[in-house]
Amino acid sequence: MKLNQIPVRQMKGVSAQKEQELHAFGIHTIADLLDYFPFRYEDYRVRGLAETKSGEKGTVQGTIVGNPILQRYGRAKTRLTCKVAVDGILLTAVWFNRHFLQDQLTPSREIILTGKWEQQRLQLTVSSSEFPDSASARAGTLQPVYSVGGSITQSWIRKIIGLALQQYGAMMEEMLPVSLIDKYKLMPRREAVTRIHQPEDTTEGQAARRRLVYEELFLFQLKLQAYRSLNRKRMDGTAHVVDAESIRVFVRTLPFELTDSQKKVVNEILTDLRQPYCMNRLLQGDVGSGKTVVAAIALFAAVKAGFQGALMVPTEILAEQHLRSLQKLFAAAGLEVGLLTGSMGERKRRDVLAGLQMGLIDVIVGTHAIIQEGVNFRNLSLVVTDEQHRFGVNQRSILRRKGLNPDVLTMTATPIPRTLAITAFGDLDVSTLRERPQGRKPIKTYWVKHGMLDRVLGFIRREVDNGQQAYFICPLIEESEKLDVQNAIDLHIQIQQAFPDMRVGLLHGRLSASEKDETMGAFGRNEIHVLVATTVVEVGVDVPNATLMIVMDAERFGLSQLHQLRGRVGRGAHQSYCVLIADPKSETGRERMKVMTETEDGFEVARRDLELRGPGDFFGTKQSGVPDFKLADMAADFEVLEQAREDAAELTANADFWKEAAYARLREILKQDQLFQGDLLD
Numbered sequence: 001m002k003l004n005q006i007p008v009r010q011m012k013g014v015s016a017q018k019e020q021e022l023h024a025f026g027i028h029t030i031a032d033l034l035d036y037f038p039f040r041y042e043d044y045r046v047r048g049l050a051e052t053k054s055g056e057k058g059t060v061q062g063t064i065v066g067n068p069i070l071q072r073y074g075r076a077k078t079r080l081t082c083k084v085a086v087d088g089i090l091l092t093a094v095w096f097n098r099h100f101l102q103d104q105l106t107p108s109r110e111i112i113l114t115g116k117w118e119q120q121r122l123q124l125t126v127s128s129s130e131f132p133d134s135a136s137a138r139a140g141t142l143q144p145v146y147s148v149g150g151s152i153t154q155s156w157i158r159k160i161i162g163l164a165l166q167q168y169g170a171m172m173e174e175m176l177p178v179s180l181i182d183k184y185k186l187m188p189r190r191e192a193v194t195r196i197h198q199p200e201d202t203t204e205g206q207a208a209r210r211r212l213v214y215e216e217l218f219l220f221q222l223k224l225q226a227y228r229s230l231n232r233k234r235m236d237g238t239a240h241v242v243d244a245e246s247i248r249v250f251v252r253t254l255p256f257e258l259t260d261s262q263k264k265v266v267n268e269i270l271t272d273l274r275q276p277y278c279m280n281r282l283l284q285g286d287v288g289s290g291k292t293v294v295a296a297i298a299l300f301a302a303v304k305a306g307f308q309g310a311l312m313v314p315t316e317i318l319a320e321q322h323l324r325s326l327q328k329l330f331a332a333a334g335l336e337v338g339l340l341t342g343s344m345g346e347r348k349r350r351d352v353l354a355g356l357q358m359g360l361i362d363v364i365v366g367t368h369a370i371i372q373e374g375v376n377f378r379n380l381s382l383v384v385t386d387e388q389h390r391f392g393v394n395q396r397s398i399l400r401r402k403g404l405n406p407d408v409l410t411m412t413a414t415p416i417p418r419t420l421a422i423t424a425f426g427d428l429d430v431s432t433l434r435e436r437p438q439g440r441k442p443i444k445t446y447w448v449k450h451g452m453l454d455r456v457l458g459f460i461r462r463e464v465d466n467g468q469q470a471y472f473i474c475p476l477i478e479e480s481e482k483l484d485v486q487n488a489i490d491l492h493i494q495i496q497q498a499f500p501d502m503r504v505g506l507l508h509g510r511l512s513a514s515e516k517d518e519t520m521g522a523f524g525r526n527e528i529h530v531l532v533a534t535t536v537v538e539v540g541v542d543v544p545n546a547t548l549m550i551v552m553d554a555e556r557f558g559l560s561q562l563h564q565l566r567g568r569v570g571r572g573a574h575q576s577y578c579v580l581i582a583d584p585k586s587e588t589g590r591e592r593m594k595v596m597t598e599t600e601d602g603f604e605v606a607r608r609d610l611e612l613r614g615p616g617d618f619f620g621t622k623q624s625g626v627p628d629f630k631l632a633d634m635a636a637d638f639e640v641l642e643q644a645r646e647d648a649a650e651l652t653a654n655a656d657f658w659k660e661a662a663y664a665r666l667r668e669i670l671k672q673d674q675l676f677q678g679d680l681l682d
């Protein structure tokens, strides 16, 4: 029996109700329980009074002198005091609401006190006390502090983990190969798990943590690297026969000349498409840098080679927009483009599904719906996805199980510093669009206070009179979508009242797909002058005639989000503006506004963002696609992550890893991961 197969209920003391509550903390098996690590320690080590600083918490040992005095005050409140001799000093120990201790405080008995020491008054306010002769004494130890709640208390979980260590500790298996344990002089697993729960001292706790952090990051990287290595080895991707001439002809039909950056990136992608292994490439380019057309060329190449392609986007608004632009681009070449979204009618959906299965549709555009059950392709060979986090390795394995192993091109407009990207996402190949199409004027960005709304309205008037359009964004914070939608509705009324002669549109997440589509379509045709919207327009929306982006309460947005929003303008030849309305309360908030007014370069914005937030926070956002680690901290443990990546890459590249007994345990772990289901690992 393995520890991860023994339900936690097997432990004495874990009732059915406790078991339920443990489940909420992700604890199902004994292995989970042992891996439920403390996030800090409480220090109960006994020190001399001289070493205990006044005003701070400490633990001391002394002898009770004289009888305790109990005072009652308020309703059912008590204050118990007693003189205790510690290191030759007579101090007053004070307990609040612990009247039941009175009988135990007998003169000349030894006692250990933990609490706040006030030297001036020779007084110690006790938070916990115990007698050295009692069995459950904590004194002398560092006590682990766990994340707890409900009927799971600190002392209960300490006890149950302590018992689990006694009962099952010997069954804990090593996971890391000896070579790595030796290389970094790591604690063996059994010892590390025991010590992280019950360290003798801080050094030991840290050494245990170091080992377990490495293990966690190594296993994370191992998964990514093993996946990549298998992928390369298998050579079961599609080796597209790319017809260079027809691509040249297609590019000539585009309404503009490709930038040098676009040409370079297209070549990188075409080279990948020709290879027999699967492409896994990240295309990063600043907002408005022209990623869509690059994707279109790649899709065109796949179709010309005799396959189908898919473009997966995060929202239905974007799906509709991309459908229209691809239809336009592919019209002359006679490619058939289809749309598949979650909110589509059943009949339409059935037609599309049939079209995909029979190969009548060459390129499908859609949301997540594309890779759901029941969607079958005739021969899908390329998936382009619009935001890196939406198409992770897991989605990939869904397709694999359908017998599909497409090349994947992931586009992101959130430029991630290269080292971070590579480290966090395994070994993606990265292509970067550095320049924007020619003729674009830099967007002018202003930061104004709420009091200046009148002038902002004047700005709208000027732009609309010039034939341009404006976005007016109000925040949408997930916790109270209802309130935020109300904000948008109110703002819409306010703007419409200010400009009775203009057409003011409203767009938010609560509208139906067709309502959204209608509004977006009308805005695209300049039938709506001002679009009041929530962040549903954040990514990808492309209306080149819009030249003014106003963001209400801009302090409520993160830097990359603001940059994305700003990127909705400046997409045509006209001068564009971004106005941030904000009264930030914090220094970081002000700093963010400053960064926005100082630079328009997405890479620079990302760099400053990283500086302001640190990599921990950067990766903490949903954007990153990086899982929550139990122990590891992306910021503090970043170097370990780098190291772990190198180790994992080296190991999986070595043929021994896939057959030697020494690595059987690691292969076992991989096999259990759903990512590798259906794959033969050895």
Ligand SMILES: Nc1ncnc2c1ncn2[C@@H]1O[C@H](COP(=O)(O)OP(=O)(O)OP(=O)(O)O)[C@@H](O)[C@H]1O
Pocket: 256, 257, 258, 259, 262, 285, 286, 287, 288, 289, 290, 291, 292, 293, 412, 413, 437, 438, 539, 540, 541, 542, 544, 567, 568, 571
């Ligand atoms: N080489 C080019 N020359 C001129 N215009 C171009 C060029 N490439 C793309 N465009 C136009 O630039 C605009 C922005 O392109 P696109 O929508 O592909 O940007 P993007 O990189 O996807 O940006 P975002 O992440 O903001 O959506 C589009 O209107 C597109 O037609």
